[in-house]
Amino acid sequence: MPENRFTNRVVFVTGGTSGLGADTCELFIAEGAKVFVTDLLERDILQRLGHENAHFQQCDISSVSQCENAIKACIERFGRLDVLFHNGARLADLATVVDHDVETFDSVVKTNLYGLFYLARAAIPQMQKQGKGAIVTTASTAGLFGDYGLASYSAAKAGTVNLTRTMALDHAREGIRINCVCPGYMVTPMTDGFRAEQHVHEALLESIPMNRGADPKEIGRAVLFLASDDASFITGQALVIDGGWTAASGCPNFPKLFGKAKL
């Protein structure tokens, strides 16, 4: 039985028509929210969510004017803004810094980091007027540790974690809580490439203590928790949800290598 933690609340979502974003929109609607869904593409999201409690607007989060217009449109349409779930992001092809072209680096950082700055800047004044609000951002374990070949993505996600913390400090006294989730490996279109080659996927699963990727709803439920009053004393936190991935130091699984354990 879903709870109704978001009745009469308005949630603005970026990257909301695929993967984690779309699944989390469903969870918010199931708990009574009105959801203003944004993304680059519509992808039939309103067929999935229904027209009654959801509205779609195209928004490129690397554009300051599109971010500002979308927040304005959300407030005009639904009369308020309670939750910003900033989730849209892109990956670049795996490359070292030397091989990473400058335009791609710029684009990834603009999309994955600047978008948060643009949207928070536009959304927080409305939350200040309402005397309350919650922002949840999607960072990544890649924002907490280095990952091979992911220079622009990791840099932007690390920026997301620390921008989240800093904004949380700045607005804590106004009743606005700001947190991020840091997923490990999730099974979404973004990671199709890792499943396309069997040896890559096997190595990926082997590195995760729970030996599987997350269903996006497993992350979405944490997003709802952080956005809800259940998390009323939690702000400035980066919640890692990774099946145990980052509990390891990176050293090999010696018991397994020595044949001493079924790990």
Ligand SMILES: NC(=O)c1ccc[n+]([C@@H]2O[C@H](COP(=O)([O-])OP(=O)(O)OC[C@H]3O[C@@H](n4cnc5c(N)ncnc54)[C@H](O)[C@@H]3O)[C@@H](O)[C@H]2O)c1
């Ligand atoms: N899949 C994983 O393993 C994983 C792990 C850690 C973090 N994440 C993060 O989770 C979030 C959701 O990703 P996902 O895995 O659901 O992948 P996804 O590709 O299904 O979703 C990403 C969404 O972001 C949108 N997007 C990309 N560029 C945009 C732009 N310029 N403007 C607006 N929207 C844009 C895409 O259209 C897409 O809908 C992302 O922030 C991603 O970095 C994913």
